[in-house]
Amino acid sequence: MHYQWHKTPAHTIRFSVEDKHIDVLGHANNCEYPKWMENVAWSHCEAAGLPFSRWQQLDYAWVARRTEIDYQVPALKGDDIIAATWIEQNDKKLTMTRAYELKRASDGVTLVRGQTQWVCIRLSRGKPARMPVEFAEAFVVADDAAADS
Numbered sequence: 001m002h003y004q005w006h007k008t009p010a011h012t013i014r015f016s017v018e019d020k021h022i023d024v025l026g027h028a029n030n031c032e033y034p035k036w037m038e039n040v041a042w043s044h045c046e047a048a049g050l051p052f053s054r055w056q057q058l059d060y061a062w063v064a065r066r067t068e069i070d071y072q073v074p075a076l077k078g079d080d081i082i083a084a085t086w087i088e089q090n091d092k093k094l095t096m097t098r099a100y101e102l103k104r105a106s107d108g109v110t111l112v113r114g115q116t117q118w119v120c121i122r123l124s125r126g127k128p129a130r131m132p133v134e135f136a137e138a139f140v141v142a143d144d145a146a147a148d149s
Contacts, residue, residue, distance in 0.1 A: 003108045006101050007142045009084035011044035014105065017079045027074035033112050034067060037100045040083040041116075048138040055123070060132050062096065062118040069114035073104070080105035086142035088115060093130055095119055096139050 015036070023029035045051060055061045075081060082103045089097040095117060102112040122129035 003082060003084075003103055005084055005103075006110075006113060007086055007088075007099065009101070010086040010140075010142060011040065011047055012082055012084045013040045013043045014080060014082050015039070017075045017077055017081060019077060021075075022077050025074075027076055028079075030069075030071065032075075033069055033071070033102065033114070036081065036083050036102060037067075037069075037085070037112075037114055037116070040085045040100065041098055044085050045138075050134065050138050054134075058132050058134060059123045060129065060135065061121055061123050062135075063121050065095070065117045065119050067114065067116040069112060071112055073109055073111050075102075075104065075111050081111070087139045088142060090136065090139050090141055092136040094128055096131075096135075098139075099142070 017028050021028045021032045042052075052061075082105050084101045084103070086099055087096060088099040089095070097115055097117050099115045100113065101110060103110050119128050120131035120135060121127060
């Protein structure tokens, strides 16, 4: 199935909604979506050759400053989900904004859209620091990125 994305994703993953994700209302709990967004972000980092072990070697990391999530349609037990991410903004100095979109695989309906503003820090100091060239080059703004969806 071809999915219509808000923007062309840089990276996607697929997973299923399980019992552990369901809340008392019978749908995926709202707190699950940020976890799924984080999962696709980590998967994108790894695909870009920047797993956390590389961050540690570089002595740099990203920390979240702000996350926004727009919930549109609930996910239900057994739904297969396609989570997509792309870089919306990267000043190549201190901040990057990563966008996310989660769709139900069976019909392509958008469940959630969101974004997180990330700040680069020096791990050894825990303080904001100019991002290393590896971060600036790996996290390319979506308009310039090649899609792999």
